[in-house]
Amino acid sequence: MSPCSPRAVLFDLDGTLIDSAPDLAGAANELRAAHGLSALPYEHFRPMVGSGARGMVGVAFDVGPQHERFAELRDDFLRRYEQRMMLETRIFDAVVPVLDTLDARHHPWGIVTNKAARFTVPLVRSLGLHERAATVIAGDTTPHSKPHPAPLLEAARQMGLEPSECLYVGDDPRDVQAGLAAGMTTVVAAWGYLGIGEPLEAWGARHIIKTPAELLNLLGMA
Incomplete structure (x- = not known):
């Protein structure tokens, strides 16, 4: 692995910087319980965390966005997750x-997530990351x-850098797609949630x- 020298590192949030799957799975199982259903194993939910509420509701109730119950289930899931x-x-x-x-190296880093600001801001603050991150870009x-690429381009703009000077680390194909479209160096975090689909090498x-x-x-910092 040859070293590279970006001026800033940008991270996806869920599955890359933080392990939020237990709370997302917990909220989904709470919602199942409210509908008289038994809990599903955590392992069923973890790979789908990158798909957000759509993925969690999809696993919990086997329904997609076109289903007549989806919007109600999604909104209830998000309320439970926020709590x-x-x-x-x-x-x-x-x-x-x-x-x-x-x-320690005074190397700026930031966060770019699809998680809405209503969740991102309190979560980043509670974990003590808000004072350390040079920028935090939420899904909205x-x-x-x-x-x-718009969220990544905005992160670079806020940091006063060209997109080509940034490296983006994420655990979902959409992270790579956004990074490539923004002209950034892209890195897959293979410890993340990763989803179910093409092998990482195909991203x-x-x-x-x-x-x-x-x-x-x-x-080159090791």
Whole structure:
């Protein structure tokens, strides 16, 4: 893995920086319980976290956005998630030293997520990341969310950098698509949720890393 020298690193949030799957799965199972259904195993939900409420409701009730019940189930799920979203969610243990190293080297980093600001802002604040991140872009910060490049372009603009000077790390095909469209170096976080579909090698990212520590190797900071 040859080192690269971006001036800033941007991270997706869920599945890349933080492990939010337990709270998302918990909210989905709470919703199942409210409908008289038994809990599903956590492992059923984890791969679909990158799809947000659509993925969680899809797993919990086997319905998609076109289903007549979907909107009601989605809204109830989001209410339940908002009430418990900081109960079990943590920064991935192996990510902590990576952020510490970036901070120690005065190397700016930021967050670009499709999670709506109503969830992103309190979550990032509760985890102590708001004072450290150079920028935080939520799913509704710009008119478009990933895979559109607009959120990444806005992050670069806020940091006073060209998109080509940024590296974007994510765990979903949409992260890679957005990064490529924005002209950024793209990296797949293989410890993330990843979804169910094409193999990681088919996503088109410049790099695939299995552990957060490999990012420091890639940046020449190890």
